[in-house]
Amino acid sequence: KEAAQQQKLANVVILATGGTIAGAGASAANSATYQAAKLGIDKLIAGVPELQDLANVRGEQVMQIASESIGNDDLLKLGKRVAELADSKDVDGIVITHGTDTLEETAYFLNLVEKTDKPIIVVGSMRPGTAMSADGMLNLYNAVAVASSKDARGKGVLVTMNDEIQSGRDVSKSVNIKTEAFKSQWGPLGMVVEGKSYFFRLPAKRHTVNSEFDIKQISSLPAVDIAYGYGNVTDTAYKALAQAGAKAIIHAGTGNGSVSSRVVPALQELRKNGVQIIRSSHVNQGGFVLRNAEQPDDKNDWVVAHDLNPQKARILAMVAMTKTQDSKELQRIFWEY
Numbered sequence: 001k002e003a004a005q006q007q008k009l010a011n012v013v014i015l016a017t018g019g020t021i022a023g024a025g026a027s028a029a030n031s032a033t034y035q036a037a038k039l040g041i042d043k044l045i046a047g048v049p050e051l052q053d054l055a056n057v058r059g060e061q062v063m064q065i066a067s068e069s070i071g072n073d074d075l076l077k078l079g080k081r082v083a084e085l086a087d088s089k090d091v092d093g094i095v096i097t098h099g100t101d102t103l104e105e106t107a108y109f110l111n112l113v114e115k116t117d118k119p120i121i122v123v124g125s126m127r128p129g130t131a132m133s134a135d136g137m138l139n140l141y142n143a144v145a146v147a148s149s150k151d152a153r154g155k156g157v158l159v160t161m162n163d164e165i166q167s168g169r170d171v172s173k174s175v176n177i178k179t180e181a182f183k184s185q186w187g188p189l190g191m192v193v194e195g196k197s198y199f200f201r202l203p204a205k206r207h208t209v210n211s212e213f214d215i216k217q218i219s220s221l222p223a224v225d226i227a228y229g230y231g232n233v234t235d236t237a238y239k240a241l242a243q244a245g246a247k248a249i250i251h252a253g254t255g256n257g258s259v260s261s262r263v264v265p266a267l268q269e270l271r272k273n274g275v276q277i278i279r280s281s282h283v284n285q286g287g288f289v290l291r292n293a294e295q296p297d298d299k300n301d302w303v304v305a306h307d308l309n310p311q312k313a314r315i316l317a318m319v320a321m322t323k324t325q326d327s328k329e330l331q332r333i334f335w336e337y
């Protein structure tokens, strides 16, 4: 009977990368003071025995780090392992446990480069497992529930935090400390309640199987960096990033991605020297940057990131620039993804 039950359940692989969901603090009162990336995946799975009711679950430790330290090589390593598993007949869904600081970047990266309609769910937690009211257990349970659900297929890479199902493209860490940290300016796609997924919306942008990018064809990512706009800003950071080899600079601009008059000449000069300039906005609740509004992008040959925040714009620029160095192509890609 047990064997028959196992056959009915979906096969879900959990790829662990570290983060607070694998963190540990000195006492149960330490919800914010702790060390991330301490517990191995076997301990995480053992901590939620109810996972076995949802799916046949196995784990793999891909890395063990706090997500603020994730680099491009880590993204590639994770992305390639996800693709291998997605190709495997006996894998129905993939969950990635991840620190929350750059979770939105990894989720968007996978959303762009994984050629599969199998569910890929990225999940983290705001409190370590040792804290009172730790959120990791339920977030992980929800992630496995969504990963094993047929309804989650073909919806791109998803994020399950705080009972919500979010699009990996849109979601962003919008509050720290609180467990309701992840928000999207376009709203969640659905909810997961008591191990069942309920979807209400679909992502409109190209992703996974409809993407022109494929992790199997990407062996390295170009240097793309971010410089911040603020009152009294100078062009020092932009010039230094280009000097250090940045192929594109994301301008994390004020408001509509506006650029200070103290910075404009340097960005025009950098563009003439081949560096792509991509205007985004660092406003907190979600930016929206349009071409030729605030700055003459056509004349400057700059690109706009539209609604992507600076860190997501960096991900898309890196992926896009594995294929094209043409600013018009880049702009097309920024509209479509």
Ligand SMILES: NC(=O)C[C@H](N)C(=O)O
Pocket: 018, 019, 020, 021, 036, 065, 066, 067, 068, 098, 099, 100, 101, 102, 124, 125, 126, 127
């Ligand atoms: N809540 C977290 O996961 C934060 C941690 N710094 C990380 O991103 O790994």
